Amino acid sequence: MNMTVDEKTTVQAAEAIRIHDVTKRYENGTVALSSIHLTIEEGEFVTLVGPSGCGKSTLLRIMAGLDQATSGQVHIQSHAAKGNEQASFVFQEANLMPWRTVLANVALPLEISGAPVAERKARALAALEKVGLTAYADSYPRQLSGGMKMRVSIARALVSEPKLLFMDEPFGALDEMTRHRLHEELLNIWMNSRLTIVFVTHSVFEAVYLSGRVVAMEARPGKIKEIIPIEESYPRTNAFMTSPAFGEKVRAITNTLT
């Protein structure tokens, strides 16, 4: 079938999330977000950075449907197939159930949605494989390191095969080496999928390394100050981290934030 250029563009760059003029005022009067406009395309990796209190988590929660905007519109793509979730969330804490095995923790979202036992097990094992933890399926959370717990948390988020993955400082509590290993793993998972990832961090380095676009926010009230594209192609390597281009992006974003 022949497509016009416009149709092709629409197909290749479908919108995953469109935020139009969103404001959030909490009940105590705090204006956490003011006039936010942001469009995220399907398959993008976008990071929100900014000082404490600029509304990163609030914006992420509104995009994920965990909180409501006070005014404005939030449009989310609706491609979820039956049995799959539209969106998953990963927090800084892995929040695993200590009495459940790794496999049973990962399978929990499927259990809640009523999937048959055999399907739960197969899909949970497939998700564990994506994070390299197949060998730990029968272990308990207390037997795992912090990085492994976070991998389990990511597997649990992926098990329902979401279109959108929202991550709120997921690696903030990890040591630098573990954090970097998880960067590589997350980028691999993302490159092998059609996931759209929205990621919150305090680290400008992490934002530049991971994302295709960095949304720099400012506080009181929370606003988008600038959206910075990171043109470096994927897969990204350690050489990118030590390149002048990386340093320039980090400097430019840091200047925007200060």
Ligand SMILES: Nc1ncnc2c1ncn2[C@@H]1O[C@H](COP(=O)(O)OP(=O)(O)OP(=O)(O)O)[C@@H](O)[C@H]1O
């Ligand atoms: N439930 C709430 N009730 C009242 N105010 C809130 C609530 N949640 C957040 N806030 C306020 O809204 C503003 C934005 O908070 P938010 O947590 O979204 O910022 P953040 O950029 O994610 O901060 P941090 O980097 O410290 O996590 C802050 O001033 C915060 O105190």
